[in-house]
Amino acid sequence: MILKRGVTGFTKGDLSLERDGVACSAEFKRYCYSYVGQLKGRVLSFYEPDSVVGYAHAHVKIDGEAFYIFYNDLYDYVAFTSNCEMGGLEFIDHPLLADLFKNPYQVLTAAQLTEPLAFQASGNGNILLNENDLNDVELHFMNRFRSQTVGDLVFNYWD
Template sequence: MILKRGVTGFTAGDLSLERDWAACTAEFKKYCYSYVGQLKGRVLAFFEPDIVVGYAHAHVKIDGEAFYIFYNDMYDYVAFSSNCEIGELDFNDHPLLAGLFENPYQVLTAAQLTEPLIFQASGSGNIVLNENDLNDVELRFMNHFRSQTVGDLVFNYWD
């Protein structure tokens, strides 16, 4: 299950989800440089989590193809996208790079991330029918920001 409690970065005060975010990001950065270098590519830029984008990501170039590597530090998820457009990420698969990242991370596929969210009306809002363990805060934000796919939740731009 991808949609675990807190995957959006909103833990609703669940202290069991607390981690050393700086250490997680530093480790991801180290792996980005190492793995991209192994494939004779280069990291064009590395972005730390900030107020706008709550997750680390790297802009990389391998064999003439520039793309992004995203990292969800709540659950050590890694994904690839051809762009960095807020709310319109174009997820894709990079098998060679995925093979390197799959240990110690869980590499999410384009198919997993583009899976549509299935909603059912419930009272004054919606509930999501996809397998999930999201908390109430995440469900409210999901409805407020009109998330449409699993990727919209895992790599969100909610503020």
């Protein structure tokens, strides 16, 4: 199950989900430089989490192809995208890089991240039918920002 409690970054004060985000981001950065270098590519830019984008990500180029590596530090999820557009991420698979990242991270595939969210109307909102353990704050933001896919939740731009 990908949609675990707190995966969106909204942990609702659950201290069991707290991690040292700075240390996690630094470790991810080291792996990015190492793994991209092993494939004779280069890291063009590295972005730390901030108030707009709550997850670290790297802009990389391998074999003439530029793309992004995203990192969800709460669950050590890694994903690849062809763009960095707010609300319109295009997830891709990169098998060679995925093979390198698969230990110590869980690499999510484009198919997993583009899985549509299934809703059922209920009262003033919607019930998420996809397998999930999201908290009520996450479900509220999911409805407010009209998330459409699993990737919209895992790598969101909610404010």
